[in-house]
Each structure stands twice: as structure tokens, then as C-alpha cells.
Amino acid sequence: MIDIESKIEDGICELFVKGEVDASSSIHLDNSLSEAITNNSKIIVDLSKLEYISSAGLGVFMSYLQQLETDKIQLVLFGMNEKVLEVFQILGLDQLIEIRNSKAEAMAEMKDA
Amino acid sequence: MHKFKTPCQREKLKEIREFISDVLTDIGFPDIEVHKVVLAVDEVCANLIIHSNKCNPSECLEIFIEDNKEGTVTFDIVDYGIGFNYNNYKEPNLEEIVRKRRKGGLGIMLVKKIMDSVEFSQEKDKNICRLMKKFQHKK
Numbered sequence: 001m002i003d004i005e006s007k008i009e010d011g012i013c014e015l016f017v018k019g020e021v022d023a024s025s026s027i028h029l030d031n032s033l034s035e036a037i038t039n040n041s042k043i044i045v046d047l048s049k050l051e052y053i054s055s056a057g058l059g060v061f062m063s064y065l066q067q068l069e070t071d072k073i074q075l076v077l078f079g080m081n082e083k084v085l086e087v088f089q090i091l092g093l094d095q096l097i098e099i100r101n102s103k104a105e106a107m108a109e110m111k112d113a
Numbered sequence: 114m115h116k117f118k119t120p121c122q123r124e125k126l127k128e129i130r131e132f133i134s135d136v137l138t139d140i141g142f143p144d145i146e147v148h149k150v151v152l153a154v155d156e157v158c159a160n161l162i163i164h165s166n167k168c169n170p171s172e173c174l175e176i177f178i179e180d181n182k183e184g185t186v187t188f189d190i191v192d193y194g195i196g197f198n199y200n201n202y203k204e205p206n207l208e209e210i211v212r213k214r215r216k217g218g219l220g221i222m223l224v225k226k227i228m229d230s231v232e233f234s235q236e237k238d239k240n241i242c243r244l245m246k247k248f249q250h251k252k
Contacts, residue, residue, distance in 0.1 A: 001127060022130075023159035024123035030216070052130070054155050055223055059216035062207075066214050083148045090149075090226050091219060096207065 004032040013040035018049040021057030048079030078106040115178040121166035153227040156220035165194035188244040196240040199233035
């Protein structure tokens with residue numbers, strides 16, 4: 001139901017999340033994100049193939065926000081479809097988490113730092 | 114009345130979502146609203162499966178959907194586990210969730226934002242969560 005690929009290019013870790021993130025699959029997102037955050041300071045997450053997210057998935061991103069700030073780690077999500085983006089917007093999480101439309105925009109954020 | 118019954122396993126959430134989505138599409142629920150309502154029901158079911166029934170596959174969850182034909186649809190989600198005390202539910206704020214690095218707490222917030230009413234009640238050994246959503250039939 002969920003498939004996550006990880007690669008590192010020019011010092012930036014990219015996670016590619018495919019499928020659906022709900023209460024049964026969010027653990028995989030959590031493990032991948034945890035590993036990425038432990039080993040990298042610049043992370044982009046491609047959500048263009050994410051078809052569904054519930055609060056379990058939102059909670060995973062939320063639970064690392066404090067650590068991102070403390071450890072000066074950059075995390076930018078990009079490419080999410082309208083329905084997935086709406087889930088972030090319902091609770092205003094799009095104001096707390098860095099979200100960009102495209103990979104180019106997400107990469108631009110990384111270069112600014 | 115549309116009915117779906119499933120064992121209390123997280124892996125069943127996808128089937129639950131498919132059922133809700135099919136029923137809503139069938140009764141002419143507006144497409145843009147289907148996804149949000151499916152999400153709200155998924156959130157309640159996930160909570161009941163994980164917290165009230167501890168993912169015990171011998172426990173079951175029943176979902177009843179009623180199109181009231183008057184521009185509202187009602188979802189009754191019934192289980193027999195530990196009842197959720199909604200009266201004692203205190204909505205966390207987002208800052209608190211971030212500060213405490215919590216992963217949970219967002220589900221019921223979403224349900225309340227999406228649905229027009231959310232009620233939890235108990236009848237003997239049965240817990241009922243009733244969600245209601247107003248809608249306009251597709252022309």
C-alpha cells in the first residue's frame with residue numbers, strides 16, 4: 001500500500017513516497033523519515049504519487065518539526081495532488097510545514113540555506 | 114441503508130474507505146466532498162480499531178450509511194470495545210502537538226472540521242459514533 005524510495009543527490013536526500021498513508025502504513029513513512037533525518041540535513045519529499053493521507057501520516061510530519069528546528073534540518077515536501085494538499089490545509093498544517101509545488105521549487109529552498 | 118462489517122484490523126481501513134467512497138458516489142454525493150468525508154470516517158474507524166479494540170481481529174466494527182433524502186447523510190459506526198469518552202475529549206492545539214512531538218491527536222480535529230455533527234453514545238455493550246454531513250445532490 002505504501003512504497004518509499006530514498007536517494008541522495010548533491011548532498012540532498014530525496015524520499016519518493018508512493019501509495020496511501022493511513023493508520024496501517026504510516027509506520028513505514030515514520031521509519032523512512034526518521035532515518036533520513038538522522039543522516040541528512042537537507043531533505044525533500046516527493047509526494048506526487050501519494051494518493052491518500054490521513055491524520056496518521058500528518059502526525060508523522062508533525063512529530064519531527066521540533067527536531068528539524070533544533071537540529072537545523074531542512075525538510076520540504078513537494079508535488080502533492082489537490083486532495084492530499086487539502087488534508088494539510090484543513091488543520092492549517094500547510095502553515096507549519098514547508099510545502100512547494102515542484103521539485104525545482106523545493107530544491108531552490110535548499111540552495112537558499 | 115448501506116452496511117459494512119469488518120474485523121478490527123488496521124489493514125481493513127482501505128476496504129472501509131472503498132466502501133464509503135462507493136456508497137457516496139452512488140447516492141450522488143458531490144465528488145469534491147467524497148474524499149473529505151471518506152477521510153473523516155477513516156479517522157473514526159482507525160481510532161476505534163486501534164484504541165477501543167486494540168486491533169483485535171475477533172472484535173468487529175459495523176458501519177451503517179443512511180441517505181436521509183433530505184440533504185443529509187448519516188454514518189453510524191458501531192463497535193463493542195472500550196467506549197470513547199467524547200465528553201472528556203479536550204482538543205489539543207497544534208503548538209502542543211509539535212512541542213511534545215506527538216504523532217496522534219489530529220484525527221478527531223479533522224473529523225470535527227469536516228462533518229456537520231459528531232456524536233458518541235453507548236447502548237448496553239455497544240458504542241455508536243454518529244456522524245452527519247449535509248450535502249446537495251448532484252444535479
